[in-house]
Amino acid sequence: MASTPSVKKIMQPSDKATSGYSKAPMVRPSIPEGKGMRTADELAQATEKISVRDMSFYYSENRALTDISLSIPECCVTAFIGPSGCGKSTFLRCFNRMNDMIEGTRVEGEILLEGQDIYSSRTDIVTLRKRIGMVFQKSTPFPKSIFDNVSFGPKIAGIRKKKELYEIVERSLQRSALWDEVKDRLSESALNLSGGQQHRLCIARALANDPDILLMDEPASALDPASTARIEDLIFELKEQYTIVIVTHNMQQAARVSDQAAFFYQGLLVESGATEELFTNPKKQQTEDYITGRFG
Amino acid sequence: MSSKLDIYTTKRRGRFSNFLFTSVCFLATMTCVLMLFVLIWNLILQGKDWLSWDFVERFPSRFPVKAGIKSALWGSIWLISLTALFSVPLGVGAAVYLEEYAPKSRWRKLIQLNISNLAGVPSIVYGILGLALFVRALALERSVLSGALTLTLVVLPIIILASQEALRSVPDSIRRSAYALGATRWQTVWYQVLPASLPGIMTGVILSLSRALGEAAPLIAVGAMAYVPFVPEKLTDEFTALPIQIFNWTARPQEDFHHLAAAGILVLLIVLVSMNAIAVFVRHKYGKKIRW
Numbered sequence: 001m002a003s004t005p006s007v008k009k010i011m012q013p014s015d016k017a018t019s020g021y022s023k024a025p026m027v028r029p030s031i032p033e034g035k036g037m038r039t040a041d042e043l044a045q046a047t048e049k050i051s052v053r054d055m056s057f058y059y060s061e062n063r064a065l066t067d068i069s070l071s072i073p074e075c076c077v078t079a080f081i082g083p084s085g086c087g088k089s090t091f092l093r094c095f096n097r098m099n100d101m102i103e104g105t106r107v108e109g110e111i112l113l114e115g116q117d118i119y120s121s122r123t124d125i126v127t128l129r130k131r132i133g134m135v136f137q138k139s140t141p142f143p144k145s146i147f148d149n150v151s152f153g154p155k156i157a158g159i160r161k162k163k164e165l166y167e168i169v170e171r172s173l174q175r176s177a178l179w180d181e182v183k184d185r186l187s188e189s190a191l192n193l194s195g196g197q198q199h200r201l202c203i204a205r206a207l208a209n210d211p212d213i214l215l216m217d218e219p220a221s222a223l224d225p226a227s228t229a230r231i232e233d234l235i236f237e238l239k240e241q242y243t244i245v246i247v248t249h250n251m252q253q254a255a256r257v258s259d260q261a262a263f264f265y266q267g268l269l270v271e272s273g274a275t276e277e278l279f280t281n282p283k284k285q286q287t288e289d290y291i292t293g294r295f296g
Numbered sequence: 297m298s299s300k301l302d303i304y305t306t307k308r309r310g311r312f313s314n315f316l317f318t319s320v321c322f323l324a325t326m327t328c329v330l331m332l333f334v335l336i337w338n339l340i341l342q343g344k345d346w347l348s349w350d351f352v353e354r355f356p357s358r359f360p361v362k363a364g365i366k367s368a369l370w371g372s373i374w375l376i377s378l379t380a381l382f383s384v385p386l387g388v389g390a391a392v393y394l395e396e397y398a399p400k401s402r403w404r405k406l407i408q409l410n411i412s413n414l415a416g417v418p419s420i421v422y423g424i425l426g427l428a429l430f431v432r433a434l435a436l437e438r439s440v441l442s443g444a445l446t447l448t449l450v451v452l453p454i455i456i457l458a459s460q461e462a463l464r465s466v467p468d469s470i471r472r473s474a475y476a477l478g479a480t481r482w483q484t485v486w487y488q489v490l491p492a493s494l495p496g497i498m499t500g501v502i503l504s505l506s507r508a509l510g511e512a513a514p515l516i517a518v519g520a521m522a523y524v525p526f527v528p529e530k531l532t533d534e535f536t537a538l539p540i541q542i543f544n545w546t547a548r549p550q551e552d553f554h555h556l557a558a559a560g561i562l563v564l565l566i567v568l569v570s571m572n573a574i575a576v577f578v579r580h581k582y583g584k585k586i587r588w
Contacts, residue, residue, distance in 0.1 A: 156477070
């Protein structure tokens with residue numbers, strides 16, 4: 001197991017309860033100790049990688065996100081939490097402009113990647129997506145060999161030499177902790193891998209492009225606990241080199257892997273801050289209710 | 297006794313209707329199989345003595361003993377090769393445009409509706425179009441090229457529809473993953489979507505080419521010859537085809553020619569079955585690797 005958090009259950013009297021759910025036990029996700037989580041001070045000192053300023057997002061006429069402002073620090077894990085439909089996945093997809101594929105979507109405000117506006121008309125989407133990699137909720141290997149899956153990114157970027165590709169594939173698979181399991185069968189179909197392996201393959205595929213930032217939509221939501229633990233360990237290792245943004249339903253997971261957390265509710269960014277603070281001492285009542293499991 | 301049902305007692309109700317329905321379905325299947333069997337048996341009985349290597353090697357003749365189907369067989373091979381050459385790039389290209397590029401507009405719906413309707417148009421209509429367009433307007437005369445272009449018109453809607461179906465069966469997650477890795481639309485289609493849909497496209501192509509091989513009506517309209525004592529050597533040569541040769545022989549009064557027709561049909565069936573076998577093989581070999 002990646003971490004065996006000492007779950008401290010806090011049974012609270014209903015003084016803070018806002019609704020009739022007072023009977024449900026309230027479990028505050030615990031913060032694992034000694035796992036290299038960045039403190040609030042370290043977060044404040046970290047370089048700003050992505051800066052979101054007064055951003056609103058529209059699906060045709062419906063506003064899905066309202067006036068979001070958030071700073072994402074370099075080499076940290078930022079987790080977006082919130083109930084289904086709160087806009088956190090939509091927000092994640094704004095960073096690599098995957099929402100452009102949906103007709104009638106519109107963005108107001110700006111998202112700056114190291115000072116450059118992602119939504120500027122001068123932005124080259126292909127380059128942007130090479131710098132900001134994405135791993136989807138459901139692992140979706142291409143119906144090809146393991147090697148072809150990982151080498152797809154570099155190949156379309158113009159790398160043709162077999163040796164160079166092989167080196168990239170090896171490095172990426174090693175970083176995603178899959179190399180030892182697949183090094184003897186790189187030419188086998190990726191669809192023969194297990195669910196957890198497929199997910200790590202998708203991470204390797206994204207890493208092969210050598211991105212700065214890795215977006216992960218519900219990593220491991222469909223995996224068994226052992227595979228989930230591996231993915232979370234991996235996220236911990238990867239954050240030394242990459243800026244990672246994850247979306248998750250799972251409070252425990254957010255508490256385990258993230259340095260910074262942002263809580264979304266109905267298209268609004270309710271609260272954001274260092275994970276240890278947000279989870280132990282939230283400023284807003286809604287955040288408190290959500291992370292202790294009163295709603296959502 | 298408790299009110300619970302005893303699992304050993306079978307209820308009478310439903311037993312008879314179950315038997316009846318099974319029998320009806322079985323009989324329906326057997327009727328189809330039997331008819332096919334009788335047809336093939338009849339052909340073999342009639343044609344077996346006439347089917348020989350000489351039969352494939354000889355040109356048509358007034359004398360049944362000397363007649364063969366060399367020119368018809370080669371005509372068909374020419375026709376099918378040319379038709380494949382024209383219709384596959386056009387059909388697959390159109391399908392890729394409609395599925396992957398065309399914006400969802402009223403125009404696309406209209407085009408789609410038209411293609412679906414064209415797939416159901418009787419082939420003789422295409423024959424007349426081919427006569428007017430290729431033979432007369434473009435002055436290609438009664439050449440193997442005119443015939444192939446006409447057959448291309450016949451199979452094009454079918455190839456487009458089959459290819460569209462194959463492209464649609466590729467899940468969107470594949471496209472999204474490719475885009476997220478920085479692929480352009482062209483790279484996504486060329487490296488991921490097309491390879492993934494290839495088995496479906498190949499099957500559609502081979503099945504529609506099999507249909508083209510059996511078509512006689514449009515070729516008669518564009519003027520395929522009944523008596524061609526030579527093999528086409530260039531695109532502008534006159535030609536005949538297997539179905540036309542067979543039609544020609546069955547229309548003659550002499551009994552011997554009917555046997556020749558049966559032998560000709562056997563040759564046509566052998567070619568068709570081999571083409572369908574290739575389709576099954578392709579589907580099986582490449583389709584197995586791809587599952588979603």
